[in-house]
Amino acid sequence: MLRVYNTLSEKKEDFIPLQEGKVGLYACGMTVYDKPHIGHARKEVAIDLIVSYLRYSGYQVTYVRNFTDVDDNIIRRANDRGVSCDELTAENIAAFYRAVDALGLTRPDVEPKATEHMAEIITIVEKLIEKGHAYAAADGSVYFAVESFTGYGKLSNRKLDELLAGTRFEPEAGKRNPLDFALWKSAKPGEPSWASPWGKGRPGWHIECSAMSSKYLGDSFDIHAGGRDLIFPHHENEIAQSEAASGKPFVKYWVHNGFLTVEGEKMSKSLGNFITVDDALDQYHPEVLRLFMLSTHYRTPIDFSYAGLADAERRVSYFYETMKLVAKIAGDAAPKKSERSEAFIAEFRESMEDDFNSPKVLAALIAFCKFLNEAAVSKKTRPAADEAAGYLAAIGEVGKVFGILQALPAERIAAIQDIQLKRAKLTRGEIDALIAERNAHRKEKNFAAADEVRGKLDALGILIKDTPDGTEWSFK
Ligand SMILES: [Zn+2]
Structure with a gap:
């Protein structure tokens, strides 16, 4: 039985989807004002692992990931560079695809963009006003009234009065409560805007995810994923908007990946330790970066370093060297299952059923490779050809879910060597x-x-x- 840690209950729960055999999963995607960095790679690798294992387990998964393509950062960056928001977002979406494709990540089934869902966004805002959960201010902005939603704070474990005590400011003009958040922002000069019943404007950030998730997955769905940094306020606000609008429970399992630091420090441009996916892939093969990310459990904070990538590179090379060795023994024999290969697959499943414990799987893979290397040394212990083919098939089966070890060993070993040569000049x-x-x-x-x-x-x-x-x- 698959068990998944749910941020909402703060514990691991049995995974029982709303509809037998089917899973609806929504992941908050990138705000495309810049190129993707290694924190984005961490999040995408984590979600890919989850989707991939659910599919491996026989679930029919509908995976939706949005692009936030209108927001303050995008407008500011586009103005700074003297390009249109459309040009900027198109450029960064292309960079995002280059990164996730290099990492071999599966594309979601639906990839909605905020700017292409204005009608849906306006409809849900109208519904919230109608139900008394939102109000329009004099300037044409619309705010969500947090006090109107009794469950506010349930995901992040915050109480309204405590949150209020923490605000030092008077409410902004037009807001009834300082904690109320914008569903619709009235247009400012020089900003992209869309027509609405409240005048020209653009959506607030949170509402797009409520509008797009319900369009593609329904009012209630199984898994909502994203980085830990999104729990408050983004996901808290999504719950308030969606549940207030539909009157139904929004999401069954909230899944959040842990933070990423760079050599113990928060990654930021001002600290000079900002690493894009391109930077990392300039130094290491994408499969190495992917394995590095999978070496830490998705909920645990991950500390990025090039030394860590060097370790991951040694491991990827070791896996492929082992595969090369075993492939030589296997020749073109048909794979035969053995006790040892079955035990490895069973260990893989057991670890994954425990909240997708990828580091435990990798430890089992290392032990499995060690056994294969030792067995291959002597004629007495060397596996028969069909058994060796069975071992390779088992590595391939696990590797497929992890998005690793799918290349021809000799080719991948050479590709990694080419990068090592480049690094060593x-x-x-x-x-x-x-x-x-x-x-x-x-x-x-x-x-x-x-x-x-x-x-x-x-x-x-x-x-x-x-x-x-x-x-x-x-x-x-
Ligand atoms: Zn979101």
């Missing part, structure tokens, strides 16, 4: 030449000269291994 030709030089000395039995060349390779961080197929090399 070396070429494959230089290394091949040194290896050829060493082997020539060895042939002449000039072992001192051969060792000297080996020392040169060692200083470059290159490890060499003599095999029956010739000398292989890898970075240390």
